[in-house]
Amino acid sequence: MSWIVKDLWKELDEHREEYALQLSRSSPKAFAIIGDIAARVGVRWGLIVQVNLPAGARNARESIGHENLSLLIEPGRKKFEHSTESEVRRHLEMLGSSQLKSIAGYEGFQARLDSGRIDCLPGGVHLWCTITPQVLDFLDRIFTNVYGFTAPVGTI
Amino acid sequence: MRKVIVAVSDLFVQSRVLQIAHTQGIDAEIAETPLNLPKSTGQQLIILDLDSSDYDPYQVARQLKALASPPILFGFYPHVKADLKSRAEQVGFDHVVTNREFVSYLTRLIAEWKNESP
Numbered sequence: 001m002s003w004i005v006k007d008l009w010k011e012l013d014e015h016r017e018e019y020a021l022q023l024s025r026s027s028p029k030a031f032a033i034i035g036d037i038a039a040r041v042g043v044r045w046g047l048i049v050q051v052n053l054p055a056g057a058r059n060a061r062e063s064i065g066h067e068n069l070s071l072l073i074e075p076g077r078k079k080f081e082h083s084t085e086s087e088v089r090r091h092l093e094m095l096g097s098s099q100l101k102s103i104a105g106y107e108g109f110q111a112r113l114d115s116g117r118i119d120c121l122p123g124g125v126h127l128w129c130t131i132t133p134q135v136l137d138f139l140d141r142i143f144t145n146v147y148g149f150t151a152p153v154g155t156i
Numbered sequence: 157m158r159k160v161i162v163a164v165s166d167l168f169v170q171s172r173v174l175q176i177a178h179t180q181g182i183d184a185e186i187a188e189t190p191l192n193l194p195k196s197t198g199q200q201l202i203i204l205d206l207d208s209s210d211y212d213p214y215q216v217a218r219q220l221k222a223l224a225s226p227p228i229l230f231g232f233y234p235h236v237k238a239d240l241k242s243r244a245e246q247v248g249f250d251h252v253v254t255n256r257e258f259v260s261y262l263t264r265l266i267a268e269w270k271n272e273s274p
Contacts, residue, residue: 086207087166087168089234090166090168090169090234090255091168093234093235093254093255093256093258094168094169094172094255094256094258094259096256097256098235098254098256141168141171141172142168144167145166145167145168
């Protein structure tokens with residue numbers, strides 16, 4: 001999974017001129033361009049990639065794509081298919097979360113980290129945190145073990 | 157030769173342990189159930205899941221600690237089940253950590269262990 005995030009970062013860098021000025025003016029056009037870039041990356045790898053821009057996000061211009069990211073395999077899925085909820089709990093605890101909240105109607109958790117929050121659901125993950133090397137490592141493991149997502153040869 | 161043995165069926169934990177051990181240059185292997193644990197355990201660090209539904213880690217620990225050359229036992233548990241810690245310590249686990257502490261503690265432990273005299 002880290003290869004998809006890194007691909008997104010590369011695409012955002014390569015197309016920065018197309019949205020940087022608009023983003024500095026908080027123009028909706030910038031958000032549309034960034035959304036299109038994320039969507040293209042998602043199509044390339046077979047999942048939904050969303051760069052979220054929540055109101056009041058800090059340092060949005062510098063950190064775009066490096067936090068507030070959603071990686072969705074099957075939005076709306078309610079139960080984990082390849083793993084149990086207790087295994088998912090363990091994965092999140094091993095990432096460093098000591099505060100996990102259940103999510104009504106779904107398996108999975110909202111996990112509080114020092115750098116923000118991860119929502120880990122049967123359909124994918126929402127990363128409301130800084131995407132550190134540890135988070136990338138977590139994504140690689142969880143997408144393989146929990147979502148059954150296979151890395152293309154040579155990507156990790 | 158020193159070796160880390162992970163007796164945990166969770167692939168995530170297995171891959172974590174193998175990565176930590178290999179990074180430190182220590183041999184590691186997977187025993188998916190304690191039935192596969194070796195009878196000679198000197199110079200071994202065995203990792204057991206204190207919250208396992210596949211086996212009884214406390215019974216396994218008692219058996220391993222009764223051997224002539226017992227291994228170092230390392231157990232981990234979810235912090236919401238704090239009672240598992242005292243149960244583990246009672247049966248002789250040498251190291252007991254929460255899931256959250258698992259990676260950093262094991263990394264430090266293996267680094268120290270490989271530098272200790274046999």
